[in-house]
Amino acid sequence: MLRMVPLILACGVTLAAQPATAGSKKAAVFEPSTFSSRQDNEDGSSSLTFGTKLPTAVETKVGIDLGLSSSLDPRRDPSRLLDGPNDRSSGTGWASMAVPAAPLGFTAAKMDARFDPAQDHGQLGMAVSRPLGESLLITLQNSYALSGLGTPISPSQPGYSVETDHALRFELLSTHTAFSAGTRTSNIDDRALRTISAEQQILGPLSVSGTITETTTGDIEKVVKAGFRKTW
Numbered sequence: 001m002l003r004m005v006p007l008i009l010a011c012g013v014t015l016a017a018q019p020a021t022a023g024s025k026k027a028a029v030f031e032p033s034t035f036s037s038r039q040d041n042e043d044g045s046s047s048l049t050f051g052t053k054l055p056t057a058v059e060t061k062v063g064i065d066l067g068l069s070s071s072l073d074p075r076r077d078p079s080r081l082l083d084g085p086n087d088r089s090s091g092t093g094w095a096s097m098a099v100p101a102a103p104l105g106f107t108a109a110k111m112d113a114r115f116d117p118a119q120d121h122g123q124l125g126m127a128v129s130r131p132l133g134e135s136l137l138i139t140l141q142n143s144y145a146l147s148g149l150g151t152p153i154s155p156s157q158p159g160y161s162v163e164t165d166h167a168l169r170f171e172l173l174s175t176h177t178a179f180s181a182g183t184r185t186s187n188i189d190d191r192a193l194r195t196i197s198a199e200q201q202i203l204g205p206l207s208v209s210g211t212i213t214e215t216t217t218g219d220i221e222k223v224v225k226a227g228f229r230k231t232w
Contacts, residue, residue: 033052033053034050034051034052034053035049035050035051035052035053036048036049036050036051037049044069045067045068045069046067046068047065047066047067047068048065048066048067048068049063049064049065049066050063050064050066051063051064058097058098058099058100059097059098060095060096060097060098061095061096061097062093062094062095063093063094063095064091064092064093064094065091065092065094066090066091067090067091090116090118090119091116091117091118092114092115092116093114093115093116094112094113094114094115095112095113096110096111096112096113097110097111097112098110099111099126099128106128106129106130107129107130107131107137108127108128108129109126109127109128109129110126110127110128111124111125111126112124112125112126113125119147120147120148121145121146121147121148122145122146122147123143123144123145123146124143124144124145125141125142125143125144125165126141126142126143127139127140127141127142128140134173135172135173135174136170136171136172136173137170137171137173138168138169138170138171139168139169139171140167140168140169141165141166141167141168141169141182142164142165142166142167143164143165144162144163144164144165145162145163145164145165146160146161146162146163147160147161147163148160161186161187161188162186162187163184163185163186164184164185164186165182165183165184166182166183167180167181167182167183167195168180168181168182175200176200176201176207177198177199177200177201178198178199178200179196179197179198179199180195180196180197180198181194181195181196181197182194182195182196183195189216191216193213193214193215193216194213194214195211195212195213195214196211196212197209197210197211197212198210205228206226206227206228207226207227207228208224208225208226208227209224209225209226209227210222210223210224210225211223211224211225
């Protein structure tokens with residue numbers, strides 16, 4: 001079932017790579033470019049990203065995220081003896097495509113796909129944003145995730161799960177306040193779980209957010225978080 005994720009991704013990349021129409025005077029020339037990054041963690045593990053920007057008419061990137069476990073000597077760290085051979089590294093393939101937004105009046109439109117063969121998990125998502133006036137930005141987000149569960153749960157339940165997420169986000173640009181509401185459905189559960197959240201930027205990169213989510217047991221989960229985001 002997860003094979004359809006890379007298939008969808010390949011179709012999108014193929015469409016993006018189509019040459020310019022005959023009506024154009026001269027086809028644009030694009031040069032591919034590569035990029036990479038590495039982050040070393042305190043426990044000795046590392047996270048690496050390798051990607052390529054494809055020479056397509058729309059911005060398209062493909063790559064892989066690698067997680068390398070710590071290479072500490074087990075004699076110095078006895079807990080390493082519990083690590084199995086599959087704990088040494090992991091990899092996730094991904095791709096992103098910037099969908100042309102001008103014809104529909106969107107300020108941003110993007111499609112993303114991820115596939116993790118080790119976890120038997122694939123995800124495809126798309127988000128589009130459009131302003132209403134000068135102070136309100138609306139974003140529609142949709143994602144679809146497919147995960148393998150091994151053996152079937154029951155004769156009526158397949159050995160995989162399909163989750164869909166739909167969310168609508170309203171952002172007040174003048175006050176740096178955002179509200180969102182969404183639902184999550186799964187072929188495993190017999191109900192749609194609703195979520196509402198709010199986020200407020202306090203000062204600079206400091207913000208606070210709150211989320212209220214329904215659970216499969218019928219209980220309500222409430223979470224309040226404070227965040228600090230800084231890019232340099």
